[in-house]
Amino acid sequence: xxxxxxxxxxxxxxxxxxxxxxxQKLSTNYISAESSLIWLVVGFLLLExxxxxxxxxxxxxxxxxxxxxxxGLLNALGSWALFAALKRGGKASIVAPLTALYPxxxxxxxxxxxxxxxxxxxxxxxxxxxxxVVLLSV
Amino acid sequence: MNLLRQMRNASWFWYSMICVLxxxxxxxxxxxxxxxxxxxxxxxxxxxxxxxxxLVLLLARRGKLEKSPRGxxxxxxxxxxxxxxxLALFAAYHTNGNTTLITAAAALYPMITVVLxxxxxxxxxxxxxxxxxxxxxxxxxxxxx
Numbered sequence: 001x002x003x004x005x006x007x008x009x010x011x012x013x014x015x016x017x018x019x020x021x022x023x024q025k026l027s028t029n030y031i032s033a034e035s036s037l038i039w040l041v042v043g044f045l046l047l048e049x050x051x052x053x054x055x056x057x058x059x060x061x062x063x064x065x066x067x068x069x070x071x072g073l074l075n076a077l078g079s080w081a082l083f084a085a086l087k088r089g090g091k092a093s094i095v096a097p098l099t100a101l102y103p104x105x106x107x108x109x110x111x112x113x114x115x116x117x118x119x120x121x122x123x124x125x126x127x128x129x130x131x132x133v134v135l136l137s138v
Numbered sequence: 139m140n141l142l143r144q145m146r147n148a149s150w151f152w153y154s155m156i157c158v159l160x161x162x163x164x165x166x167x168x169x170x171x172x173x174x175x176x177x178x179x180x181x182x183x184x185x186x187x188x189x190x191x192x193l194v195l196l197l198a199r200r201g202k203l204e205k206s207p208r209g210x211x212x213x214x215x216x217x218x219x220x221x222x223x224x225l226a227l228f229a230a231y232h233t234n235g236n237t238t239l240i241t242a243a244a245a246l247y248p249m250i251t252v253v254l255x256x257x258x259x260x261x262x263x264x265x266x267x268x269x270x271x272x273x274x275x276x277x278x279x280x281x282x283x
Contacts (some may be wrong), residue, residue: 003282006235009226010243011278016223018250022258023216030209034195038203039210041192043217044185051182051225060175067171068180071164072187078160080191081153090150098154100248105162106169106241113166118238125280128273129242135270136248 033083096137165241172231180228249274
């Protein structure tokens with residue numbers, strides 16, 4: 001089996017975020033979800049010196065730099081909306097699986113924006129992954 | 139149908155939808171930026187994007203935060219690990235691998251959370267979770283083909 005590089009990176013992401021899920025539970029045992037998000041951003045900031053791009057950043061297109069910035073903004077706004085849903089009486093057993101379906105938005109938009117295609121077998125894999133995240137977050 | 143009507147009228151449902159849209163846009167924008175920008179710089183800029191939300195939350199609370207060292211430690215560690223996971227996701231998008239598959243694979247992180255919650259936090263194991271892990275495993279095997 002020759003596992004593609006992108007999958008190794010994705011597995012690294014899912015391992016790190018899987019542990020994050022536990023830390024999230026642990027932190028909200030002691031502090032509110034909003035405070036937890038504030039300290040999460042502090043954690044992000046601790047990494048900044050390692051990723052500081054210096055003047056290299058001037059070489060990239062303004063559009064792509066904007067995408068990168070907006071990616072962080074929308075990610076944090078999404079987390080905030082999740083907390084708001086839970087605060088306004090949404091049951092975690094419904095809100096969590098519902099919000100875990102965010103890849104659907106990507107799947108629907110990719111053909112129009114990126115012109116990438118997926119084989120039938122890969123579609124089956126995507127379907128399994130969506131079923132999995134819903135079952136795991138119920 | 140009754141449940142659907144209830145959901146439509148509930149503000150929590152619409153906040154959940156906002157969350158889904160924001161996260162969907164986050165994943166897509168991550169891919170679009172990663173076509174040119176390397177993962178470390180993407181993560182650097184991503185953080186700059188997240189800071190305003192943290193600041194608004196801090197202002198909304200008038201700077202008052204719970205003084206729980208444990209809560210704070212877990213929260214900060216949360217951010218460090220989230221950032222490392224984000225870096226790996228940007229790296230995945232930067233390889234030019236298939237965006238749909240990368241997004242679907244990375245979204246499988248609840249499988250690790252569930253396993254850790256059962257083994258470390260000693261949460262109750264439920265059969266539905268076993269079914270979830272089974273589907274997650276099939277997805278990863280298919281993606282690796």
